[in-house]
Structure formats: structure tokens, C-alpha cells
Amino acid sequence: MNVTLASYIRENLNPILETWKQYMEEEEDGKFFQIMSDEMIDSTAHEIGDLMIVSLTENNQDFSRKVEEFSVKIARHGWSISFVMKALTNFTEATYQHMEQSDFLNDNNATNYTRLMNNWLTPLNQSIVEAYSKTWERTVQLQKMALQELSASLIPVFEKISVMPLVGTIDTERAKLIMENLLQGVVKHRAEVVLLDITGVPVVDTMVAHHIIQAADAVRLVGAKCMLVGIRPEIAQTIVALGINLNDFTTTSTLQRGMEQALAITNREIVEVEV
Numbered sequence: 001m002n003v004t005l006a007s008y009i010r011e012n013l014n015p016i017l018e019t020w021k022q023y024m025e026e027e028e029d030g031k032f033f034q035i036m037s038d039e040m041i042d043s044t045a046h047e048i049g050d051l052m053i054v055s056l057t058e059n060n061q062d063f064s065r066k067v068e069e070f071s072v073k074i075a076r077h078g079w080s081i082s083f084v085m086k087a088l089t090n091f092t093e094a095t096y097q098h099m100e101q102s103d104f105l106n107d108n109n110a111t112n113y114t115r116l117m118n119n120w121l122t123p124l125n126q127s128i129v130e131a132y133s134k135t136w137e138r139t140v141q142l143q144k145m146a147l148q149e150l151s152a153s154l155i156p157v158f159e160k161i162s163v164m165p166l167v168g169t170i171d172t173e174r175a176k177l178i179m180e181n182l183l184q185g186v187v188k189h190r191a192e193v194v195l196l197d198i199t200g201v202p203v204v205d206t207m208v209a210h211h212i213i214q215a216a217d218a219v220r221l222v223g224a225k226c227m228l229v230g231i232r233p234e235i236a237q238t239i240v241a242l243g244i245n246l247n248d249f250t251t252t253s254t255l256q257r258g259m260e261q262a263l264a265i266t267n268r269e270i271v272e273v274e275v
Helices: 003-011 013-025 030-034 038-057 060-077 081-101 110-150 172-189 206-221 233-242 255-265
Strands: 155-158 161-167 193-200 225-229
Touching: 003 013, 003 038, 013 038, 013 081, 038 060, 038 081, 038 110, 060 110, 081 110, 155 255, 161 172, 161 255, 172 193, 172 206, 193 206, 193 255, 206 225, 206 233, 225 255
Parallel strands: 161 193, 193 225
Antiparallel strands: 155 161
């Protein structure tokens, strides 16, 4: 603990923060800093200053708790790790600059104060990296759960006709889930025709096509026909360029056209009725 250094920072916090803002605006990604609201900038800057003061006046347990709270808050703001690291480093540099200009820092105390500043910065950096990692892991997990929910529904739209809309990237884990729900849905709804709608799939590569072909083969084994709909022009070009064989598929560019063909396969059609 060092009450003298803490008192200096507390008394000179505003000019230190002004210098810190100048440093941040000069960074390569300073445009990100410039579009932030003044309220957020001031609030975050004062929190950084308060953390430095806390590190010099309170015990390690209290400091660690406040560092963790600050780290989680910053992570939720969506700041990149590199930007936050620069913010902390620049705050330290701004503090050093004012300490030197005011002759508070001299040959007699420079080593001690440098050690104290490093003791403040190192655990804060580590805590923020950990907070970002935890936040990122939670976000990825939630995204996986959301994609699983989106890919798990086989929707009966007419008697004997069902549609499964696919959304997002299809990896091996999702492909297994799609296969299971597809086969269970075909049996449950007694579907004779299943339309796999890939309108919401951003990229169709060899692996994705392989999973789709496997799903179609499995559907045929339980006595239904599988159609691939929603093939956009760029997807069609990719399929041709990769040499993917979809000859066993009935394919259409839109779900509407696919539905018309599905009705024809089940000996039905849509007709206009005059009232």
C-alpha cells in the first residue's frame, strides 16, 4: 500500500484523464474511441483511475473483486482486448507523465513507484483477459444452443409434405442433430416428401453437401423423397465449382417452386378458385 501515491493520483485524476484521452485518440483504432459517448468515456476513465487508487490503498481481496467487476463490465461493452490493454497502458503512461512534470517522481522514489504501478497493471490485465475468455465462451455456447434449436424442427405444411428450414453454418455436430430430427419427423408426420430449405445456409461446401446427401439417403431409406430447395445463384456456382454431385436430388431455387413439385409428386396441385 502507498497512501502518498494514491493521494497524488486522486488529486490529479482529472488532468491525468485528459492526457489519457489524448493518447487514446492518437491510437490506430482511435476512431472507435471517438464514436463512444462522452459519458461512457468519462465513466470508464474514472473507473480505471479508481482501480489504481484501490490497488494502492486496499487489500488484495477487495482489489481483485473490483477488478473482476470492472473486467466483466468492459467485456460486455464489446471492447476488443487489444483496445482495453492500450487503455490501461496509456493510463499508466499518462500518470507517469504528470508525476514527472510535477517533480513528484524523482531518482529516489522512481524504482519504488514503478514497482507499485506494475503491481497494479499486471493483475488487471490478467483479470480482463480471463473475463473476456469467460464471456466469449458463454457467447459461443449460447450461439450453439440457438443454432441447435433453429435446426431441430421438421414442419408439416400439408398432408404427406414437410419442410425443414436450415439456418446458419452446418458442422458435424449440427448435422447429426438434423439427421435425427429429420428421420423422427418423417416417421412421426408420415411424410412422403421432405423439403430441405437451405436459404438460410450462408455457405455450402463439400462437407455441408456431404451432410445433406447423407440426410437425403436416410430419408429415402424410410420411404420418403427428399428435395433440396432455396439454392441461390452463388450457392449453385459453388456446387458446380466443387464438383458436388446432386443428381439424385430434386432441386429448386425457391421454397415455393419446391412446394409446387412436392404437391405434384403427391398427386395434388394448387388451383385458383373464382368466388
